Amino acid sequence: MVADGLSASMESRSLDASRTTHDLLLERISARTAQVGVIGLGYVGLPLAIAIARAGFPVSGFDIDRQKVENLNAGQSYIEAVTSNALAEKVADGRFRATADFAELAACDVIVICVPTPLTKHREPDLSFVGNTVQVIADNLRRGQLIALESTTYPGTTDGVMKPILEKTGLQSGTDFFIGFSPEREDPGNRSFEVAMIPKVVAGDGAEAAALMQAFYQSVVKTIVPVSTTATAEAVKLTENIFRSVNIALVNELKIVFGAMGIDIWEVIEAAKSKPFGYMPFYPGPGLGGHCVPIDPFYLTWKAREYELPTRFIELAAEINTAMPRHVIDVLARALDFRAGKAMSRSRILIIGLAYKKNVPDTRESPSLRLIELIEERGGRTEFHDPHVSEIPVTREHMALKGRRSVELSEAALKSFDAVLIATDHDGIDYKAIADWAPLIIDTRNVFERLGLKCETVVKA
Incomplete structure (x- = not known):
């Protein structure tokens, strides 16, 4: 189903002049026909990808580790938050497929970034994973996409790091594509809270991006918590962990x-x-x-x-x-x-x-x-x-x-x-x-x- 969805999604990209890129994307999200790509299939990305698939979206999971991709497509999970049975079910019904081919990002309507944000040896932010990932997205960027960052970072990253890289393509945020931030809230080992049950803080770069972020995440989780700016959403996650x-x-x-x-x-x-x-x-x-x-x-x-x-x-x-x-x-x-x-x-x-x-x-x-x-x-x-x-x-x-x-x-x-x-x-x-x-x-x-x-x-x- 995911592979069929990719080709169907590409075929339907000719935009009706009477409707904006925002309107068309919102329709696909609301109908749960939007192709979703999750980049980074680790402790955050894989549970999220399966939750999105359970919500009815076709999901492509992207990872650079080809062995991991092969194992996931065989229904073999490597983290306890996602059982192999749960993974195999979504693979079998065509809702989830892992891939190492990042060119397939061009077919995704919604792209969620779940890559590490470690520190350097001098205790400074290392955003190389985020920057490299966003550049790969930019290489495959097209009109009508929503890109959501979930990786924990300092306030201003979505607007000051991600947005400029994407806009170097000549496409404009808020018009041609849309960006937002929604911090991950995974608690490994805590089985009382699955992804869908944890309230999700969401924010977008502008009113239309915010509406798309809210529409997408409220299709996946029980409760969303909209905030005014992406910098505010980034500050929320830091506040939780600093506390x-x-x-x-x-x-x-x-x-x-x-x-x-x-x-x-x-x-x-x-x-x-x-x-x-x-x-x-x-x-x-x-x-x-x-x-x-x-x-x-x-x-x-x-x-x-x-x-x-x-x-x-x-x-x-x-x-x-x-x-x-x-x-x-x-x-x-x-x-x-x-x-x-x-x-x-x-x-x-x-x-x-x-x-x-x-x-x-x-x-x-x-x-x-x-x-x-x-x-x-x-x-x-x-x-x-x-x-x-x-x-x-x-x-x-x-x-x-x-x-x-x-x-x-x-x-x-x-x-x-x-x-x-x-x-x-x-x-x-x-x-x-x-x-x-x-x-x-x-x-x-x-x-x-x-x-x-x-x-x-x-x-x-």
């Missing part, structure tokens, strides 16, 4: 301060959250991970420099959160010395959980990778166990760790380590076995107390 970063930093700092006073931060939080107003619980941990919270705040701090404005809260929060892995290793070193009379340099440590959060296979910006490096910088030896991550993937920041494989938990294995460090509290881990057999446990997630497993070898960090 989390600052509050996590606060509770991490309180953990250290209260710990010095002999007060358990976890008990404090449990009591504080009984207040029915004016308080929202956040929890400490070994550091921040994922593709959003550790990265997005720096997009605003960078942009704020253009206006000669400080971002003290944001930068201090990042400083505190970045320091947490080192704090955890200091706790580990003291516990090894006090409990086992052993130096870190002569110790074997098992890290539990390589993913950045529980019940997902995503290792992006995971503090566990930094924990491993810090232990080995002190001469210790490490291995890891993670039921969701079989092997450490290739990353730019942790190349020396690539290829290491998850070890199995057993009585003999657990007893062979000098300490077990709980970095990620996946549900599918035998914590009782760890409590029974590990000689020393460093718990950064309060998992043993939460599960009611009393163990004298547990040290909270």
Whole structure:
């Protein structure tokens, strides 16, 4: 159906002079005959593509990884948010097809960009993926297309980066084609909120683009939240993640301060959250991970420099959160010395959980990778166990760790380590076995107390 839709869509491009490009595109979106292209089939793009297909649109998913394209077309999903059965269903009914041929963008009525927006080694925005993607779209741009950016970025990107590249073709935004921004709001591992159930913030470059963005996204999700400008929509996503970063930093700092006073931060939080107003619980941990919270705040701090404005809260929060892995290793070193009379340099440590959060296979910006490096910088030896991550993937920041494989938990294995460090509290881990057999446990997630497993070898960090 997708392939047929591509040819039919191309054949129907001769514009009726009595109707504008906007009117024709709005008709196709309303009838759900608009061909949709989703660029980037990762943790954001693939769930979105399947949600759009479920809404009745024909969808082409674009990715540069040809092996991924082949696997997806065979109905094989690689992320937990989209089951292979759900993927295979949309492939079988012709609503979804993956491709590495970006020339097919010319046949798409709606194009959604879901590519990474990482940081450079100097903690500055890296918009190379966005820029390169928009240039590919420009190479295939035609009248009557809507291009929506979902990648998290600083305010002004849609208007100041994407729009100029597209307008170099000679076509004009708001007349010949339309652009908008709608920030992704994925929460990997949270099965309570599928794409279609998460409210979608939407904005367009001008009134007609805004109307098209609203029409398209309200066909896919239950609730849309229109805002006045694309810069406002870009600021919404940054605000959401800066809020989390600052509050996590606060509770991490309180953990250290209260710990010095002999007060358990976890008990404090449990009591504080009984207040029915004016308080929202956040929890400490070994550091921040994922593709959003550790990265997005720096997009605003960078942009704020253009206006000669400080971002003290944001930068201090990042400083505190970045320091947490080192704090955890200091706790580990003291516990090894006090409990086992052993130096870190002569110790074997098992890290539990390589993913950045529980019940997902995503290792992006995971503090566990930094924990491993810090232990080995002190001469210790490490291995890891993670039921969701079989092997450490290739990353730019942790190349020396690539290829290491998850070890199995057993009585003999657990007893062979000098300490077990709980970095990620996946549900599918035998914590009782760890409590029974590990000689020393460093718990950064309060998992043993939460599960009611009393163990004298547990040290909270």
